[in-house]
Amino acid sequence: MAPYESDDGTTAGEAEKVRAGRRKASRYAVPVAVVGVAAATIGIVPALADSGDPDLPEISARQLLEKVAASDVEQMSGTVKINTDLGLPDLGGLAGGLASGLGGAGGGHDSGSAADPSSRLMELATGTHTLRVAADGPDRQKVSLLENAAEYSVIHNGKDVWGYDSASDEVYHSTADGTARDHRKDRRSGEDFPATPGDFADEALKAADGTTSVTVDGTERIAGRDAYKLLIRPRQSGTTVGAVSIAVDAKTGTPLKFTLTPASGGAAVLDVGFTKVSFAAPAASTFDFTPPKGAEVTEGDDRGGHPDRTGRMPGKDLAGKYDGLRTIGEGWNTVAVLDTGGSGMPSGSAADGGLGGFLGSLGDHASGKFGSGTVFSTRLVNALITDDGKVYVGTVDKATLVRAADAAK
Structure with a gap:
């Protein structure tokens, strides 16, 4: 029909x-x-x-x-x-x-x-x-x-x-x-x-x-x-x-x-x-x-x-566990922002067995006004973990995710 x-x-x-x-x-x-x-x-x-x-x-x-x-x-x-x-x-x-x-x-x-x-x-x-x-x-x-x-x-x-x-x-x-x-x-x-x-x-x-x-x-x-x-x-x-x-x-x-x-x-x-x-x-x-x-x-x-x-909503549960959880953007371009209070991914290289190097090899480097970090992607969800411990995640592409991180800075 x-x-x-x-x-x-x-x-x-x-x-x-x-x-x-x-x-x-x-x-x-x-x-x-x-x-x-x-x-x-x-x-x-x-x-x-x-x-x-x-x-x-x-x-x-x-x-x-x-x-x-x-x-x-x-x-x-x-x-x-x-x-x-x-x-x-x-x-x-x-x-x-x-x-x-x-x-x-x-x-x-x-x-x-x-x-x-x-x-x-x-x-x-x-x-x-x-x-x-x-x-x-x-x-x-x-x-x-x-x-x-x-x-x-x-x-x-x-x-x-x-x-x-x-x-x-x-x-x-x-x-x-x-x-x-x-x-x-x-x-x-x-x-x-x-x-x-x-x-x-x-x-x-x-x-x-x-x-x-x-x-x-x-x-x-x-x-x-x-x-x-x-x-x-x-x-x-x-x-x-x-x-x-x-x-x-x-x-x-x-x-x-x-x-x-x-x-x-x-x-x-x-x-x-x-x-x-x-x-x-x-x-x-x-x-x-x-x-x-x-x-x-x-x-x-x-x-x-x-x-x-x-x-x-789950964000309220997470807010109790992590400080600074909020969302930015609207509609389908909504991005969740989480400040872990940490220093980003662990340091180290994949060659010497460092966890940070291994995780980094699974993502793409990104930089902008927010600083620098790594974007991890699936076919639906992208997540940016910055070097200063912030996490940006949403059902948005890499460019939109980086723009959101820049705007939130």
Whole structure:
């Protein structure tokens, strides 16, 4: 089906309704959260579309945004396929260790448990993954990461949050903060994992302001369901984001697929979508969990440093850990700035085994009014680490990043 119509002039107000109607993503915003662990914020999925585009009634971008905002789905289950192509090598187990060493994506804690959700996030930063998800209202969600001959699960049931790693037979337990649940619908299907297309659609729709074009780009079939395609394109130059496509279930308004393609072209950086989905209530036993006999159980603090349910952005968590965190720029050219108070990268050369030399060999030298530093790049996120210990990071190209650093000086 051909695209319907451009509705760019009305998207700012409608996107605001979406923000009010859907909970802000509290942990996985881009680019702010990438300061903690850049790759971990970008996760996720190629969902397989069925053949043949459905013939659906025409709808405007305004109407489709309203449909997403009005969606009241609280019960669901399904399978999500996740594929991430940042242009990074396969991090494997090293990724989890790095996330843990950084205190998670702004969480500020390191339990040392293989079952701690924050220690597993970066596994989603590369390659293809399969998740099973289930949700029954704001107080019960489950996400299971399926691996070779093993499974990792995060279970939220009432006040309890459990993480279980079958490979190591380790369990992580923390207590959920339910203070925001009385007045806000929570559609996350897992306490800490960005597990469904809706988890990513929130942030993309939030960017739909005057810097963004939003249109309806036809229809498709996702996981056996009819869907409209919402196409989001930056109007600004300098961003590494080419376009975001969100497949919206025609009946329920639930995002079924989320695809982000880079401005440089080529394969999608992130593609998140359902291969199977049901909107029936999952069995209550789905959310039951008792630590297996003999398993090592680690008790975390209340909420264990994980994000609360009040819509708090990751930058506030990071600000508590680092001084001087702020953002500059607007729209798709927003850059997060972090002053570590240090002296930049460690010194040394790659030849003599120095860490600084090794890290420097992975990036590009940059200089300007800000001084000098090194730019580290992926297909989506660029980060500038200056010699005086400042970090600039965002979904912008190198030239825009350097200009931002110069302007902030």
